[in-house]
Amino acid sequence: MLKIALAQINILAGNPRHNTATMKTYISKAKNGGCDIIIFPELSIPGYFIGDIWDQPDFINECISFGDEIRSLSDNIVIIFGNVAKESDRLNLDGRTRKYNAMFIAQNGQWLSPARSPYPFYIKTLLPNYREFNDIRYFTSLMEVAQERHAFPEDFLSPVQIAFDKGRKICIGPLICEDSWDDNYPFKPMSYLNDTYDIDLFINISSSPFTLGKTNRRHRLFGQAIKKINRPAIYVNCTGIQNNGKNIYTFDGSSSTYQKDGSLHYECHPFTEEMSIVTCDETSGKFVSPVHHNPHQDQTSEIYHSLHYGLQSFLESIGVNKVVLGVSGGIDSAVNAALYATVLSPENILLVNMPSCYNSSLTKNLAKQLADNIDCLYTVIPVQDSLELTRHQFGEAALLQQDSAAGHLQLTSFIEENIQARDRSSRILAAAAASFGGVFTCNANKAESTVGYATLYGDSAGFLAATADLWKHQIYDLARYLNEKVFRHEVVPQGSIDVVPSAELSSAQDITKGQGDPLIYPYHDYLFASFVERWQRATPESILEWYLDGTLEQHIGCDVNVHTLFPKAGDFIADLERWWRLIAGFAVAKRIQSPPILSISRRSFGNDLREAQLKPYFTVRYEKLKEKALAQDK
Numbered sequence: 145m146l147k148i149a150l151a152q153i154n155i156l157a158g159n160p161r162h163n164t165a166t167m168k169t170y171i172s173k174a175k176n177g178g179c180d181i182i183i184f185p186e187l188s189i190p191g192y193f194i195g196d197i198w199d200q201p202d203f204i205n206e207c208i209s210f211g212d213e214i215r216s217l218s219d220n221i222v223i224i225f226g227n228v229a230k231e232s233d234r235l236n237l238d239g240r241t242r243k244y245n246a247m248f249i250a251q252n253g254q255w256l257s258p259a260r261s262p263y264p265f266y267i268k269t270l271l272p273n274y275r276e277f278n279d280i281r282y283f284t285s286l287m288e289v290a291q292e293r294h295a296f297p298e299d300f301l302s303p304v305q306i307a308f309d310k311g312r313k314i315c316i317g318p319l320i321c322e323d324s325w326d327d328n329y330p331f332k333p334m335s336y337l338n339d340t341y342d343i344d345l346f347i348n349i350s351s352s353p354f355t356l357g358k359t360n361r362r363h364r365l366f367g368q369a370i371k372k373i374n375r376p377a378i379y380v381n382c383t384g385i386q387n388n389g390k391n392i393y394t395f396d397g398s399s400s401t402y403q404k405d406g407s408l409h410y411e412c413h414p415f416t417e418e419m420s421i422v423t424c425d426e427t428s429g430k431f432v433s434p435v436h437h438n439p440h441q442d443q444t445s446e447i448y449h450s451l452h453y454g455l456q457s458f459l460e461s462i463g464v465n466k467v468v469l470g471v472s473g474g475i476d477s478a479v480n481a482a483l484y485a486t487v488l489s490p491e492n493i494l495l496v497n498m499p500s501c502y503n504s505s506l507t508k509n510l511a512k513q514l515a516d517n518i519d520c521l522y523t524v525i526p527v528q529d530s531l532e533l534t535r536h537q538f539g540e541a542a543l544l545q546q547d548s549a550a551g552h553l554q555l556t557s558f559i560e561e562n563i564q565a566r567d568r569s570s571r572i573l574a575a576a577a578a579s580f581g582g583v584f585t586c587n588a589n590k591a592e593s594t595v596g597y598a599t600l601y602g603d604s605a606g607f608l609a610a611t612a613d614l615w616k617h618q619i620y621d622l623a624r625y626l627n628e629k630v631f632r633h634e635v636v637p638q639g640s641i642d643v644v645p646s647a648e649l650s651s652a653q654d655i656t657k658g659q660g661d662p663l664i665y666p667y668h669d670y671l672f673a674s675f676v677e678r679w680q681r682a683t684p685e686s687i688l689e690w691y692l693d694g695t696l697e698q699h700i701g702c703d704v705n706v707h708t709l710f711p712k713a714g715d716f717i718a719d720l721e722r723w724w725r726l727i728a729g730f731a732v733a734k735r736i737q738s739p740p741i742l743s744i745s746r747r748s749f750g751n752d753l754r755e756a757q758l759k760p761y762f763t764v765r766y767e768k769l770k771e772k773a774l775a776q777d778k
Contacts (some may be wrong), residue, residue, distance in 0.1 A: 145432070146314065147425045149174040150410075151190075152397040154384040154417040155351070156461075157191025160203075164189055164210040167225065167564045170419050170613050171217050177421055180308060183401075184225035185349050185382040187245060189214075192351040193386040193393065198282040201241055202436075204230055211248060218250035224305055226320065226349045229265050236284065244268070247318050247349055249304050253496055256317065260302035268320040269301065269333045276353070276388060276752045279322075287331065297331055303341050315373070315427050317346040324366060324379075333447045338373040346370070346427060352641055353386070353393035353451050356443060357745055362409050363400070371406030375435050376400075376429050383417050385457040390750030393580040393607075394454040398438070401431050410436050443622045447614065447744060448630065454742045455610055456487040466582025469571050470494045471514055473507025477641040478514050480611055481586045482626045485518045485635065486553075493520035494580050500528045504655055510639045517635045525576070534563050559647035564665045565602030567600040573606075582707040583607035586739045589662055591616045593738065593749060594672040595723050596731030604738050612741040613748040615669035616645070655777040667709060670702035670724070675727055677747045683764035686725050691716055713773035721762075728760035 157602055167184055174182040186192065190207045197203055206229045211227040229246040237424040245268040250257040271279035279285075288384040290297045304316045312706050317337045324346075326332040337343055352358070362379075370377050396414040401422050403409050409431045412420050423433040441449070467484050471477040484493055495518075497511040508524075513574035515522035535555060543550040555641045556686070571586040584605030588598060593612050596636050598604040611619060623636040644654045644660035674682040674696065680699075690696040691713070712715035732755050738748070747753050 146181065146308075146312075146426055147177070147179045148378065148422050148424060149177065149641070150380050150399045150401070150412060150422065151182055151184045151376065152189065152380065152399045152412045152418050152420070153184060153382060155185065155188055155191050155386070155395070156380040156384065157386040157613065158194045158197055158209045159191070160189045160210050163191065164213060167214055167217060168217065171214070171221065171223060173419055174421075175221055175278050178219060179314045179421060180266040180698060180748065181222040181306075183347060183349065183378060183380045184223075184285070184364040185380050186226035186247075186351040186692055187223050187228065188349075188382065193276070193385060193388050195388065198228075199240055204228055204243065204725050214257065215248070215488065216253055218254075218758075219252055219471065219603065221249045221251075224248070224347060226351070227265075229263070233746045243283055245279065245320060245387060249306070249316070249318070256496075258300070258304050260300040261300050266304070266318040268319070268323065269297065269331070270322040270326060270329050272322045273373055275747065276391060276393065284693070297623065298340070301333055301336060303337060303343055310578075312426065315342060315344045317341070317343040319346060319348040321350040321352060324369065325354065334369065334373065342646050343373075343375050344429060345424065347375075348377065348379045350379060350381045351386075351395070354744065355746055356395040356446055356450075357399045357658070359414070365410065366502070367402060367406035369406075370402050370404065374404045376404045376424065376431060377401060378422075383415055385454055385461065387740065388751045390740050391742050391748055391752055392454055392458055392740055394450045394451075394457070394545055396450070396663055403431060404429050407663065408437060410434075410437050412521065412531065414438060415449060416745065444618070444625045447618060447622055447628070448625055450744050451483060451610060452486050452744055455483060455608075457602065458608065464583055464607075466492045466494075466580055467488060467493045468496060468573055468577045468580055468582055470568055472503075472512035472513075473512040473637075473640060474643065474645060475619055475623060475640050476587045476589055476611065478510075478636045478775075479623050480585055481514055481518060481520075482623070482631070482635045483610055484585070486626075486630060490518055490520040492582070493518065494578045494582075495520060495522045496576055497522070497524045497525070498524065498527050498572055500531060500564055500649070500654065501687040502650055504641065505617065507643065510637050510643065513637045516634075517637065523576075525572050527564050528571070529558065530567050530571070531564055533558075534567075537578065541624065541711065551557065557650050557652070558678065561647065562599045562602060563648075564649050565599035567602075568604045569599075569605040573752060585610065586612065588612040588738070588741075589616050589619050589751075590676075590745075591612055591665070591669050593728040594676060594731065595663075596729075596734040597663065597726075598734065600734050600737065602736055606676075606739045609739045609741040611744050612738070613745050615666070615673065616663070616670050617666040667702055667704045667706065670700040670704075670728070671720075672723070674700045675724075676749075676753060677745055679746075683766070684720055685763045685765065685769065687720060688717065688766060712777050714777050717770055718772060724762075727762045728758065 207228050229244040231242040236241040248265050257264040267286040270425050271285045272278045307313050323333040380399045381397050382395050398414050401410040425432050440561040469481050495515045510594040576585040586609040588609045613707050646655045646660040690699045
């Protein structure tokens with residue numbers, strides 16, 4: 145029997161000293177527990193998302209040195225871990241040091257290398273280059289190594305033989321993350337290893353960020369792949385948070401073992417640093433230790449746990465324990481305040497209501513009720529006086545050209561809306577955060593971010609946008625979840641859930657008259673998601689075609705009857721073009737300058753969705769479909 149420790153550690157990206165110390169602690173625990181093998185995640189010494197720190201030779205050398213320290217601890221135990229490797233006598237085409245994302249296997253102070261590899265480590269074969277992943281920028285793959293040496297990848301891809309006492313042996317199939325998700329790659333490492341060698345156990349080490357529904361998909365897809373090859377497998381992932389500057393990703397771990405029929409045997413707790421020990425009968429190829437599966441979570445539960453964990457971890461990582469939130473009485477600020485109340489004590493939370501003459505008594509009372517429900521600090525700082533001052537200043541600011549009068553700058557209602565929004569964030573919240581000794585938040589949601597329905601340097605400002613990867617309907621679901629499941633009493637006021645969403649920045653946004661935001665929820669959530677989150681992203685061409693075919697709801701996953709909202713094609717097209725011009729236009733500039741966000745979706749704004757500032761474009765076919773649709777209205 146083999147006792148195998150799954151070391152699901154919290155990796156601090158860019159801090160190899162800390163990570164190595166953590167690994168040493170877990171190795172000691174595994175030895176004391178009589179384990180034969182301990183397995184750590186991918187790049188467990190340097191971390192994964194560290195940007196162009198990968199181009200610092202001193203940092204790479206330090207990581208390699210720490211790897212040697214781990215190797216020296218491999219007496220009476222096999223240590224499997226991910227680290228960066230380098231090849232000093234080779235350079236990449238751009239002249240930078242040759243680096244590999246590698247799996248190292250150490251036993252009795254020595255490296256165990258794949259049988260046919262010229263290197264004392266296993267090189268990641270498939271390098272992802274999509275979404276937030278940019279491995280090709282930094283690492284050389286096993287495919288490239290083979291090509292350079294005028295060989296086939298098969299010539300170097302081979303298992304690792306591990307010998308134990310009393311003549312026991314096991315043949316390991318080494319894999320790093322993407323090497324198991326090979327459906328769209330012509331070369332499939334796991335299948336090749338299985339078809340060519342008598343593998344006893346596949347081991348996949350990963351650094352895989354959390355995405356909604358990803359764990360269940362992995363169990364299903366990885367399980368199907370394992371069932372085909374009929375070999376047991378181990379998957380070890382990390383916990384913690386890592387970021388690329390614009391996106392903060394949570395890592396849920398959920399390290400797992402799978403029986404050779406593809407069924408899930410053991411699953412580590414999500415978002416928890418832990419070492420789990422499983423027992424494998426190498427003779428039968430079965431895990432014989434007790435089974436453990438995590439309880440099923442619905443989507444809202446997954447959202448909450450990822451945001452709570454990410455928020456707590458991010459605040460700890462930047463050393464912040466005081467937060468200021470602007471609260472309007474609406475749903476977005478209420479949900480954000482409730483989220484922060486799950487990780488900070490009430491005395492470290494300050495809610496600021498900043499009304500003008502356009503804010504109703506209803507929303508002002510809801511803001512105060514929210515603060516009372518949380519039992520946190522609260523204050524009211526009106527913006528009306530500063531708006532009047534700005535009006536007065538512009539009224540006296542005559543334009544001159546060569547000392548001749550050239551008129552005045554006119555403040556429209558729209559401009560005054562933005563003045564209020566900027567005053568609230570750039571002046572009041574920024575000053576309040578400095579006085580309070582903390583930071584102030586951005587309470588954005590994904591629907592508003594998509595179309596830029598936020599004021600640049602105003603309500604789009606803040607140190608972090610915790611809910612900016614949530615569509616509006618997910619915000620409402622999270623509000624109910626926080627009340628019912630987390631706090632078990634009303635924290636987000638029911639009135640904030642029920643009130644019409646409105647910026648309340650002008651007389652045209654009077655909630656007492658039912659006047660709110662121009663967005664139609666949840667329809668626009670699903671429409672915008674089709675532009676952003678679909679792997680094959682939609683454009684107005686495909687949207688209009690689906691509308692004309694009567695299949696739009698099916699394609700975008702919306703239950704709302706769109707033809708009821710827009711009986712005439714002309715109305716539908718006007719709405720579609722209005723938002724597309726913003727989505728592909730000035731909203732891009734706003735998103736580029738927005739705060740980092742906690743990413744949970746299959747594609748979030750930031751470095752997950754790469755954007756250029758371009759003029760909105762409509763295809764030739766769209767124009768033809770539009771002409772056809774408008775003709776039907778006549």
